[in-house]
Every structure is written in C-alpha cells, then in structure tokens.
Amino acid sequence: MSTPAPAAARSVSQADATRPSPLRLYGLWVAAAVVLAVLPYVLRAPAAVPVVNQMGIAVVFALSYNMLLGQGGMLSFGHAVYFGFGGFFAAHALNLAARQGLWLPVPLVPIMGGLGGLLFAAVVGSFSTNRAGTVFAMISLGIAEMMAASSLIFDRFFGGEEGITTNRAKAASLGGLSFTTDRDVYYLIAFWALVSAGVMYGFSRTPAGRMANAVRDNPERAEFVGYSQRWVRYVSFCASGLFAGVAGGLFAVNYEILTAENMGLGASGAVLLMTYIGGIGTFAGPILGAIVFTFLQSMLSDYTSVWLLYLGLVFLAVVLFVPFGLAGVLAMHGPASRNRRLGRLVGPYAAAAAVMLIAVIGLIGCLEMVYFFVSAPAGQVTKRLFWLTVNVRTATPWLAFLALIVLGGLGMRWAGPRAAAAFADANLQHPDR
Amino acid sequence: MTPAIELLDVHKSFGHTVIIRGVSLSLEPGQRHALIGPNGAGKSTVFNLITGKYPVTSGRIRLKGEDITGLRPYEVNRRGLSRSFQVTNIFPRLSVFENVRCAVLWSLGYRYSFWHLVNAAREVRERTEVVLEQLNLTARRHVPAGVLAYAEQRALEIGITIAGGADVILLDEPTAGMSRSETEHVVQLIRQVSAGKTLLMVEHDMSVVFDLADKIAVLVYGQVIAHDAPERIRANAAVQEAYLGVAQTATA
Numbered sequence: 143m144s145t146p147a148p149a150a151a152r153s154v155s156q157a158d159a160t161r162p163s164p165l166r167l168y169g170l171w172v173a174a175a176v177v178l179a180v181l182p183y184v185l186r187a188p189a190a191v192p193v194v195n196q197m198g199i200a201v202v203f204a205l206s207y208n209m210l211l212g213q214g215g216m217l218s219f220g221h222a223v224y225f226g227f228g229g230f231f232a233a234h235a236l237n238l239a240a241r242q243g244l245w246l247p248v249p250l251v252p253i254m255g256g257l258g259g260l261l262f263a264a265v266v267g268s269f270s271t272n273r274a275g276t277v278f279a280m281i282s283l284g285i286a287e288m289m290a291a292s293s294l295i296f297d298r299f300f301g302g303e304e305g306i307t308t309n310r311a312k313a314a315s316l317g318g319l320s321f322t323t324d325r326d327v328y329y330l331i332a333f334w335a336l337v338s339a340g341v342m343y344g345f346s347r348t349p350a351g352r353m354a355n356a357v358r359d360n361p362e363r364a365e366f367v368g369y370s371q372r373w374v375r376y377v378s379f380c381a382s383g384l385f386a387g388v389a390g391g392l393f394a395v396n397y398e399i400l401t402a403e404n405m406g407l408g409a410s411g412a413v414l415l416m417t418y419i420g421g422i423g424t425f426a427g428p429i430l431g432a433i434v435f436t437f438l439q440s441m442l443s444d445y446t447s448v449w450l451l452y453l454g455l456v457f458l459a460v461v462l463f464v465p466f467g468l469a470g471v472l473a474m475h476g477p478a479s480r481n482r483r484l485g486r487l488v489g490p491y492a493a494a495a496a497v498m499l500i501a502v503i504g505l506i507g508c509l510e511m512v513y514f515f516v517s518a519p520a521g522q523v524t525k526r527l528f529w530l531t532v533n534v535r536t537a538t539p540w541l542a543f544l545a546l547i548v549l550g551g552l553g554m555r556w557a558g559p560r561a562a563a564a565f566a567d568a569n570l571q572h573p574d575r
Numbered sequence: 576m577t578p579a580i581e582l583l584d585v586h587k588s589f590g591h592t593v594i595i596r597g598v599s600l601s602l603e604p605g606q607r608h609a610l611i612g613p614n615g616a617g618k619s620t621v622f623n624l625i626t627g628k629y630p631v632t633s634g635r636i637r638l639k640g641e642d643i644t645g646l647r648p649y650e651v652n653r654r655g656l657s658r659s660f661q662v663t664n665i666f667p668r669l670s671v672f673e674n675v676r677c678a679v680l681w682s683l684g685y686r687y688s689f690w691h692l693v694n695a696a697r698e699v700r701e702r703t704e705v706v707l708e709q710l711n712l713t714a715r716r717h718v719p720a721g722v723l724a725y726a727e728q729r730a731l732e733i734g735i736t737i738a739g740g741a742d743v744i745l746l747d748e749p750t751a752g753m754s755r756s757e758t759e760h761v762v763q764l765i766r767q768v769s770a771g772k773t774l775l776m777v778e779h780d781m782s783v784v785f786d787l788a789d790k791i792a793v794l795v796y797g798q799v800i801a802h803d804a805p806e807r808i809r810a811n812a813a814v815q816e817a818y819l820g821v822a823q824t825a826t827a
Contacts, residue, residue: 347692349685356677359666365648366626366658367739368681377687 171340178332182325191324197436198331199392202338204417204428206385211414212422213346214378215358216271217279220286221386221413223266224259226405227289228387230299231258232394233308240312247316252334252391259387260380267379271372274361286407293402305401308394321395331392338385343425345381354378415453419460421467430469448513452506478568490564494557501550503528507543577640579604579743579773580625580656585634587617587624594620596797597634602790604639604742607774609784612794613817618777619661621794622747626658627651638743653681657741661748661777663728665735667721671712674720674731676703678738702738709768710734726757730764737768744769746776750783762786785809793817 182191203225210216232255239246246254270281293300300306310321321327345351353374357364361371394400403409412435420431438456442449464471478484507527511534514525523535532539578601587595594617602608610618623629625636627648636644643651666674676693679702685691693699707713710730715723720731733749749765750758762783765774778784784791785805792802795817801808808814 344692345689347694348689349680349691349693350687350689352673352693353677353680353687355669355673356666359668360664362648363660363664363666363735364677366652366664367678367735368649368652369687370647370649373687377689381689 171336174339175336178336181332182328191328193436193440195324195328195331195396196440197433198328198335199389199396200413200416200432200436201429202335202385202392203389203413204420204432205339205342205425206382206389207413207417208422208425208428209342209345209354209378209382209385211417212424212427213351213358214274214354214375214382216274216375216379218282218410219279219407219414220282220284220289220410221382222405222407222409223286223289224263224383224386225390225393225409225413226400226402227262227390228255228257228259228383229390229394229400229404230306231255231261231387232391233306233398233400234299236308236310236313236394237306239314240309245314247319248310248313248321248395249316249319249330249333251310251313251395252330252388255391255394256384256388259390260384262387263380263383267376267383271375271379274357274371274375286405286410289405290402290407293405300402301400303401305399305404307399309398310395327396330395334388334392338388339429342381342385346425350374350377350381415457419457419467421469421471421473423466424469424473427467427469431467434468446510448509451509474565475569478565481568481570483568486568487561487564490557490561494554494561497550497553497557499550500553501547504543504546504548504550507539507546511539511543576604578602578637579639580775581635581637581640582621582625583635583637585621585624585636586632587620587629588632594797595624595632598794598797598799600792600799600802602773602775604773605771606789607769607787608776609788609791610775610777610794611779611781611784611791616794617797618794619747622658622745622777625651626656626745652739652741655741656743656745657736657739658745659732659736659747659749661751663725663732665720665728665731668719670717671720671723671731672703672707672716675706675710675734675738676700678735679703679706682739682741706734706738709764726753726760729753729757729761733761733764733768741772743773744775746774746778748777748779750778750780758783 181194185191185194203221206224207218207221210218210221232251235246235254236248236251238244266281266285270278270285294302319326321330346354353364353369354377356367357369357371357374364371364374390400390404393404416431416435417428418431419435420429421427435453438453439449442452446452460467466473475484475487478487510527511525511532515534518525518534524531524533527539534540580600580602582598582600585595585598586593598621610621612618620629624631627643627646627650630645634644635642638651638654638656641654643654643656646654666677669677676699679699680686680693683696683699683702685693685696685699704713707716710733712727712730712734715727720728723731729749729752733746736746737744746765750761753761758780765776765787774787776787788805790803791805791808793800793808793811793814800817801811801814803811
C-alpha cells in the first residue's frame with residue numbers, strides 16, 4: 143500500500159467531507175464550558191449556587207446511570223450503591239490524608255470517589271452482568287438491600303446513623319486554591335461534570351460503547367460477531383460505577399457528609415426517575431432530566447410538603463405520554479425544525495398548554511386540600527392556596543377546583559388533537575425532498 | 576487437506592427427543608456446500624451445534640483442524656466461522672452502517688477497547704463501506720435496520736455475517752421468503768462474498784442449491800444419508816426416495 147490510487151484518495155476526501163466540522167464536533171462542549179464559567183455571575187440569588195452544585199452532581203450521576211439503562215439495556219434499582227460507596231471512599235480518603243498529612247488536594251477527591259465506585263462495581267459486576275433483564279434488576283435490588291443492612295453493621299466505614307463527616311479545609315492545597323465558598327466548590331463540580339460528561343460521551347463512541355448498544359438490542363447476534371455479551375455488559379457496568387463514584391466524590395466534597403441514606407433505595411429511585419424523565423434514548427437526556435429533577439426538588443420542597451407526590455405524577459406522565467422523555471420530545475421536533483415550520487406549532491401548543499395548566503391548577507388545588515384536610519392541626523380550617531385563602535370545610539373550593547379539572551380535561555379534548563395535527567403537519571417531509 | 580469443518584459422530588437430543596443421530600460430515604475448504612433435507616430433519620440444529628449455540632450431546636466438532644466442541648459462539652466466531660440466521664437477526668435500533676460496523680470491530684482487533692474512537696478508526700470505516708457497497712445498501716446507511724424492507728434486511732443479515740472476514744461461512748436459508756428476482760440478487764451476492772471461502776448453507780430452493788453448490792449433503796431424520804456432487808445427488812436412489820419423494824408428495 144505504498145502508492146495511493148487516485149480513486150482511493152478521492153473516496154477518503156469524500157468521507158472526510160461528510161464528517162462534521164470541528165466546530166460542530168466541539169462547539170457544543172466549548173459553549174457548555176463558557177456557560178458553566180459565567181453561570182455564577184449570572185445567577186443573582188445567593189441560594190442558587192448550592193442548587194446548581196446539586197444539579198452538577200446529579201448530572202454526572204444520571205449520565206452514569208444511563209450508561210447502564212439507555213446504552214446497555216440494564217435496569218438497575220441500586221445504582222446509588224456505587225454513588226454512595228464512591229462518596230464514603232472519598233470522604234475516608236480525605237480524612238485519612240488530613241490525619242496522616244498525605245497529599246490529597248480537594249480537586250482530586252472525586253478521583254478517589256471514582257476509584258471507590260469502580261472497585262465496588264468491578265466486584266458486583268463480576269456476577270451481576272451474567273444476565274440482563276429481570277435477573278440483573280433483581281440482583282441490583284438485592285445488592286442495594288444488602289448495602290442498606292451493611293451500613294448498620296459496618297459502622298466504622300459507614301458511620302452508623304450519623305454518617306461520615308469530612309472537612310475539605312483540612313486537605314492539602316493545590317496551587318493555592320481554597321474551597322471555602324459554594325462558588326469555589328461550584329467551579330470544582332463544574333469542571334468534573336464537564337470532564338465526566340465528555341469522557342462518558344467519548345466512551346459511547348468507542349468499540350466497547352458501541353457494542354453495549356448492540357448487546358442491548360440483540361445479545362445473541364453480538365455473540366455471533368465475536369463479542370461476549372457478558373464482557374460487554376461488564377465493561378459498561380464498571381465504567382458506570384466509576385462515574386457514579388465520581389458523582390459520590392463530588393457529593394462528599396460539596397456537603398462534607400455522607401450517610402447511609404445516600405446509597406439507599408430512595409437515592410437509587412431518584413436517579414432512575416431523573417434519567418427517565420430526561421430521556422434514556424439520547425446522550426443529553428439524563429443531563430436535562432437531572433437539571434429539571436433537581437430544580438423541581440428544590441423549588442417544590444419550598445412550597446409544598448407533598449412535593450414527592452408531584453414528582454411521582456410528573457414521572458407517571460412521562461412514562462404514559464412521552465416514553466422517550468423530555469429530550470425525546472425535543473428530538474421529535476427535529477424534522478419540523480429542518481422544515482422551518484416550528485413557528486406554526488406555537489399557537490396550537492400554547493392553547494394546549496393553557497388548558498393543561500387549568501387542569502393542573504385544579505389537580506394541585508384538590509391534592510393540597512386533601513393533604514391539608516388530613517394533616518392540619520385540629521381547629522385550623524383555612525389554607526393559603528395560590529392567590530386565595532380557602533376554607534377546606536366548605537364545598538365551594540372543592541367544587542371550584544374540581545370544575546377546573548373538568549374544564550381543563552374538556553379543553554384538552556379540543557386542544558390536544560389540534561396540537562397533534564399541527565405536529566404531524568409540521569413534521570411532514572417536504573414533497574420536493 | 577484439513578477439512579474446514581469436520582463433524583465426528585455428533586449426537587444431539589433435547590430431553591428424550593433425539594434430533595441428531597450420529598452425523599459425520601467433512602467439508603473441504605474453499606468449496607460451496609449445501610445442506611438439504613425435509614422439514615424437521617435437523618438442518619438448523621446442525622448449524623446451532625457447529626456455531627456453539629447449543630452444546631452437543633456427544634461427538635466432536637473441528638474447525639480447520641482445531642477442536643471447537645463446547646466453545647461459546649463468540650469463541651467459535653473469533654476462530655473464523657460466521658453464520659447467518661433463518662429468522663432475520665440484526666440490531667434493529669442501530670443504523671445499517673452501525674450493524675455492519677459491529678461485525679467488523681472484533682476482527683480488526685478492537686475487542687472491548689474503550690480507548691479508541693470508532694469514528695477515528697479509518698480501516699473500520701473503509702471495511703464497513705466496502706461491505707455496504709457489496710450489499711447495495713450504501714444509500715440506506717443511516718436508516719435504522721429495523722425499518723428496512725424485508726429483502727434489504729436479509730441482505731444486511733448476510734452482510735453482518737461476512738463483514739468480519741470469516742473464511743468459513745454458514746448461511747441459514749438466505750433466500751427464504753424472497754421473490755424470484757430478489758432470490759437471483761441474493762444468489763449473486765452469495766457467489767461474490769463466498770469466493771475463495773468455505774460456504775455451508777441450508778436452502779430449500781433447489782434451483783439455488785444446484786446453481787451454487789459444489790457439493791450437497793442430504794440430512795434426513797438426523798442423519799446424513801449422502802454427501803456428494805450435485806449431479807450424483809440427483810441420481811442417488813436413497814436421496815430420491817427419502818427426500819425428493821417426500822417433497823413430491825408434499826407438493827402434490
């Protein structure tokens with residue numbers, strides 16, 4: 143192959159021409175880096191930075207979860223185990239380094255978390271990735287239960303009910319960086335979130351990552367093209383554990399405390415919810431899901447004590463109506479965007495959103511009144527709801543909110559088909575293509 | 576010469592049901608072989624035994640002189656044997672291009688690598704494009720394989736089988752369910768991709784069999800009753816009675 147034939151040279155240049163330009167390849171990542179860099183200066187509210195920090199941790203965690211669920215077709219009910227194990231590992235490493243005077247600066251603590259997550263995933267994966275499907279899901283649940291029990295037994299490692307506390311101020315310094323404020327920690331989290339997302343995206347483009355998709359779709363055929371389905375799953379599982387551990391390490395740095403709750407079934411359920419709400423079919427889905435979930439979590443809990451119920455309803459709505467998640471809904475509008483017909487959707491969508499909002503207000507009103515009715519101290523009968531004060535012992539507010547639900551529901555029967563028709567029309571392929 | 580595939584007194588039973596009753600078969604390398612026989616004779620089972628999908632009950636199987644009895648499908652594949660399936664068995668949610676690329680990766684030495692980017696691997700892309708061109712699917716490369724037309728999926732099925740460059744190829748009913756012109760297309764494709772390789776195919780279409788095969792093995796009731804050149808198989812009395820006779824009464 144010393145003389146490149148002209149034909150071969152032409153085919154290579156053609157292939158190069160079809161590859162996306164560097165701007166398209168890296169533009170999104172550069173834009174993300176710029177946004178992350180200026181974000182603390184844009185956010186005015188002092189309470190916003192801690193929420194954004196939480197989002198950053200959730201993004202890494204959800205992306206690691208989707209390496210299993212979306213990319214590899216492995217449904218795990220215990221992914222927080224690797225998050226928690228990484229977090230405890232990182233916290234202990236930080237404490238040990240401070241005690242012994244070892245050099246472990248704060249920015250490197252998430253790496254320790256990643257090592258912890260990887261280590262544990264390498265052990266558990268050696269038997270849990272034998273099979274996909276129900277068997278895998280059941281093993282993940284069993285491991286989660288086992289770790290919950292272990293956290294009470296091995297309290298030297300898990301710290302019992304108080305958990306393990308750490309102190310990032312006692313860590314060795316790296317280039318004079320100190321991590322005293324939320325904003326300092328924000329940049330640490332932003333850096334690791336961006337790096338982790340980049341590496342996880344890169345992983346999905348490697349032979350191991352591509353074959354994870356293949357094994358998800360058809361494990362039998364993957365074996366007949368030379369790949370052991372078990373090994374393919376194991377590699378993904380370990381990579382996923384690694385990044386869950388990085389997220390746990392970030393958590394340890396951010397909150398300086400870890401408890402058994404962080405690796406419990408609740409935390410495992412949360413990562414499943416946020417990943418699914420965002421959409422498991424695209425790489426960006428879990429990022430979107432983690433941001434929306436964390437936002438709802440922190441906002442809703444300020445306003446209502448039944449915020450978990452609302453999150454559950456949002457999850458149900460996603461599963462029932464948009465199984466591809468929020469990112470899937472956005473991706474569905476790709477053809478309409480290419481046809482330059484997105485403008486035609488604004489009207490029908492706004493009408494549908496308006497009637498849906500009416501129904502949602504009615505539903506929230508009813509749920510809040512039910513909750514107030516069963517939980518308010520005796521003698522208290524009035525409650526602030528939206529813009530008014532209602533007396534839950536009278537029929538009027540109940541009837542009014544029920545009427546809103548009915549009204550909204552009827553409105554949806556009118557607006558829903560119109561929005562769907564507008565969507566179908568906008569996505570229709572151009573006749574001349 | 577070392578046979579490409581050698582079966583030595585292979586038996587297979589599922590529970591109490593005996594399917595394969597002592598098959599011994601030796602396939603010369605570089606030839607096209609057809610495996611024919613009435614429905615239920617065990618043709619697909621023979622494929623599944625050779626490729627490691629099912630373990631044999633007794634007997635040995637050799638690939639190019641090496642004992643492969645009891646190896647897993649991926650281990651057999653890595654030794655240079657590849658197969659297609661009777662019922663289309665592709666990666667439905669992956670694009671046509673990705674389907675073929677998955678079949679190329681191992682043979683080009685990428686294994687479970689998580690430190691190479693597939694888009695940067697030039698030989699992977701070029702090999703995939705060559706196969707797509709052979710399959711006449713270049714224009715459909717970005718389409719999810721699950722939405723291809725039936726004949727296109729069957730072509731992709733063969734493409735995945737041959738993309739890794741295996742020198743022993745097993746095709747299970749490659750023309751099943753196809754129209755006359757589609758079948759001619761596939762025969763053309765098979766002739767092209769099996770040149771210089773050992774081919775074993777299960778096929779019901781006798782015109783395809785006699786058109787392509789250098790040698791024909793006849794499997795009846797779990798036993799090979801003949802293995803010979805096509806014209807001698809046609810003249811073989813036992814085959815006529817056991818197989819062609821059955822086929823005639825079946826069509827009558």
